[in-house]
Structure formats: structure tokens, C-alpha cells
Amino acid sequence: MQEHLANGATRLHVWRLVRAFAVPPPMIETSTARRAAGDWAGACAAAHVDVDLNLRRLARQRGPDLAARIRADLRHLAPDLLRWHLPRIGPDGLLRPGLTVALARYEDAGLTLVARTPPAWAAGGQRFSLTLWDGETGGRHPDRHFRLDLHRHLWDARRAGELRDRAAGDWAHEARQVFPDAPTVLVKAGARRLLLDVRAGAARAARSRDPRLPVLPHASTWPAPDLELLEEGLIEPGDLHPLVAAALAPGHARARAPVRPGDARIVDCRGTPHRIGLVGGVLCALDHDPAQLRREELLAALGGPPLPCLRAIDQAHRHPEDLDDVRARLDHGDAAGALAAVEDLLGPDALLRAGALREALETAAERRIRHGLFRAGLNPTR
Structure with a gap:
């Protein structure tokens, strides 16, 4: 695979x-x-x-x-x-x-x-x-x-433990598992097509395609990625x-730290750790006074380097393409997880302002609708 x-x-x-x-x-x-x-x-x-x-x-x-x-x-x-x-x-x-x-x-x-x-x-x-x-x-x-x-x-949950014995991608071992009666199987490894002598464990180039030969599945030809x-x-x-x-890895339990959506986020602000967090549903720089923030916003508008705390807030609201975990969750169909990741940063009660992030979440919802049309036998691209 x-x-x-x-x-x-x-x-x-x-x-x-x-x-x-x-x-x-x-x-x-x-x-x-x-x-x-x-x-x-x-x-x-x-x-x-x-x-x-x-x-x-x-x-x-x-x-x-x-x-x-x-x-x-x-x-x-x-x-x-x-x-x-x-x-x-x-x-x-x-x-x-x-x-x-x-x-x-x-x-x-x-x-x-x-x-x-x-x-x-x-x-x-x-x-x-x-x-x-x-x-x-x-x-x-x-x-x-x-x-x-x-x-x-x-x-199959009953047989999941067999992965340990079959994770190495040993062709001959796998061939004996999946085709116990076959003397020869066809193996596709990258761009190569090989004939594997199951008993001897030796492979040679396949010079012709014989549809009668069993094909060793891809899951048998590579080590398991988790291994x-x-x-x-x-x-x-x-x-x-x-x-x-x-x-x-027997004996190792899945352990993940609990997520607390309301926690402040720490930002390295010109060498000093500062907090950004939710205040009244708005993400704010907690360790800067309003007058300093107004000056920094004016300097940024005139072309100066933005304050790291303000840059982090702007990134969260306007540039989700830089938030790797949010983008990855959206790519893999986990819109709920992407929204949870946003809430982890902005807080659960924050209003999601118009921008690329909201558009991406709306696109994820549209994909669900398109998939429903596909399952109903309709091609939404027509």
C-alpha cells in the first residue's frame, strides 16, 4: 500500500x-x-x-x-x-x-x-x-x-493481533499465508513485476502476464508503515x-493529553513569553495594554513589522493555511476535529469571522453534500 x-x-x-x-x-x-x-x-x-x-x-x-x-x-x-x-x-x-x-x-x-x-x-x-x-x-x-x-x-477486530506476525512484508511468508497451495505467485513491487517461487522464496522477473497466476496483494509486499x-x-x-x-507494542496504552479549549496560548513576543486568549468572545493579546496595541497596529499599517502577538491573532483568524493541524484535519475529512482545533485556539464561544478558515470549513460541508449526490447516482459536475 x-x-x-x-x-x-x-x-x-x-x-x-x-x-x-x-x-x-x-x-x-x-x-x-x-x-x-x-x-x-x-x-x-x-x-x-x-x-x-x-x-x-x-x-x-x-x-x-x-x-x-x-x-x-x-x-x-x-x-x-x-x-x-x-x-x-x-x-x-x-x-x-x-x-x-x-x-x-x-x-x-x-x-x-x-x-x-x-x-x-x-x-x-x-x-x-x-x-x-x-x-x-x-x-x-x-x-x-x-x-x-x-x-x-x-x-476484523478478532484477528487484529495477527499484524505482529505479518507486518514485516516477507513475500514468501505472506505467499504461504494467503495462497498456501500456489507454487508461484505474481508480485508487483514498484514498477517491477516478479514471479515468486513460494517454496524457495526466490523471485525472478516476470516476462509475460499470466492472468491465471495469483497476485500477491500489496499489503503483503511492504512492511507495515506503523512498524x-x-x-x-x-x-x-x-x-x-x-x-x-x-x-x-503490547502493554502500551493510547494516552493523549486532554485538550482545554479555554486555555491561553503562549507566544514568543520579541523574546518574552506572552499570552493570547479569549476575552468576551474575541481573541486578544493579554499582556499588552490597549495603547501599545494601537501604536503597534498603526506601525504595522505603515509597513512596520507586526507585533508577534498580533501576528499570531491575525494568523489564527485570517491565515488558516499556516495552521498545519487544522489543514490536515480538513484534508482528511475531519471537519469536527478541525473546528475543535480552532476552538482550542480561539475558545468555544468565539465568533468565526469571515475568511479563509470559515470558507474551508464550509467547503468541507459542501463535500458531504456532493458525496451524497454521488451515492444517489448523480454526478454534480455535470
Whole structure:
């Protein structure tokens, strides 16, 4: 899955960004609580996963036994863990668009449980959907290179602990896990296509494409990014998804400092630590008297260097492109988290004045509407 991101250290820094913002802790906590209570649909809603299947209708049409099997898988689906592991692309580590990923196959019934990411034009706000694919009623075919039915530990909470044994990206080991009866498998590594002798563990260049050969999924061909991040010291075990941390760093609990929205922010103001904070719903420089602030504002208007406290206030209100955490949360579809980050700086009762930040938050809401049109079968770009 990492093939679609940048290479080397840059790639790992992209993954660190993804781990910080793509699956926020409140999403994980809420989704986990609903899953533990047996509410799989509620868990999906909490993880921003749209459910496009009806088990009652399926039971009437195909029988209760099939519906019960699918329901059992859905009850153990951790949609937040699935979001954590879905394929991503650079440069920002967003979900790979237009992808259909198999999660579970019910071959006797000709059905596959799949996750689908919307096409790029849909601007889905990093939402994705869950549905059943029967191979006949249209829709994108499940991608041979992304088969999480062969990597259930990346979405099934019961098997999440298997990640520790399968995180290294050992091709031969993985091939024996996913295709135990295949003597040879096809491996796509970057731009290369290789034939892997499973028993010998040796690979050679593939000179032709044989569609009959099983394809080793991308999740088998690269070390897990979380393992690499831990080994490079770019992330702490407490920053991982709890199920991932339990597999890769047993005994380390997720721990994040509580956020207190009303706290003042400290600014280095010409060598002196000063506070900016909310007063009557307005962000103010708390350690400057009004007369000094008026003089500084006049000097800035005449072209002088702005006071650092005033620059921080202006940045918060007018230049959210410089607030990396707000931008990253918006990019990864976490509008609520972006607003919370703003409130952390401005305070929960502050009025969000017109500007780039409010426009960005409004755009996030518009993406949700566009994604709804896409799910309804309408192309809003037409």
C-alpha cells in the first residue's frame, strides 16, 4: 500500500501525518464503543463509513443463513481500523479514490463484502462505503492488488493481533499465508513485476502476464508503515490505533493529553513569553495594554513589522493555511476535529469571522453534500 506514497523518509513523514489526523481518537473511541455494544451500523457511522446494504432484504431474497454469516462479519468489523489500513496516495496521504477492496468473500453465494472509496470528482470528504458486490449488477470490480479478504487482521477486530506476525512484508511468508497451495505467485513491487517461487522464496522477473497466476496483494509486499514509524522513532505506541498498538507494542496504552479549549496560548513576543486568549468572545493579546496595541497596529499599517502577538491573532483568524493541524484535519475529512482545533485556539464561544478558515470549513460541508449526490447516482459536475 505504501507504493502509492512518496519514497524514503518523505514517505514515512506522510504516514506520520496520516496517523496523526486521518483517524482521530474520538472517532476510534466512539466507533469502538458502538461495536462493543453490538451496533455495527453505529460503529460504521462513527467512522464515517456509509452502509449501502440491507440484511433484512438479503435474508428474504437469499435466505437467513447467508444474512447471518454476513451479519457475523459485520459485528466484528472495526470500521475505524479499516480506515486506518486502507490504501492511500501522496502527497497528503488521502484515501486512494475509485477503489473497490474485497473484505470477505461468500463464494457459494457469489457475493463479496467490499469497501468502496468514491471517485476523485465526488469530493467525498474522505468517506467511503460498505456494500455487497455480486459481479452482475455493475459497479467497480474488486481490485486484485488490494484484497483484505486475505488480510482480515486489517479490519476484523478478532484477528487484529495477527499484524505482529505479518507486518514485516516477507513475500514468501505472506505467499504461504494467503495462497498456501500456489507454487508461484505474481508480485508487483514498484514498477517491477516478479514471479515468486513460494517454496524457495526466490523471485525472478516476470516476462509475460499470466492472468491465471495469483497476485500477491500489496499489503503483503511492504512492511507495515506503523512498524517502520515505530522503528524510526517517528511515532509513539500511544499514538497508534489501540488494536495496532496491542499487536506491535503490547502493554502500551493510547494516552493523549486532554485538550482545554479555554486555555491561553503562549507566544514568543520579541523574546518574552506572552499570552493570547479569549476575552468576551474575541481573541486578544493579554499582556499588552490597549495603547501599545494601537501604536503597534498603526506601525504595522505603515509597513512596520507586526507585533508577534498580533501576528499570531491575525494568523489564527485570517491565515488558516499556516495552521498545519487544522489543514490536515480538513484534508482528511475531519471537519469536527478541525473546528475543535480552532476552538482550542480561539475558545468555544468565539465568533468565526469571515475568511479563509470559515470558507474551508464550509467547503468541507459542501463535500458531504456532493458525496451524497454521488451515492444517489448523480454526478454534480455535470
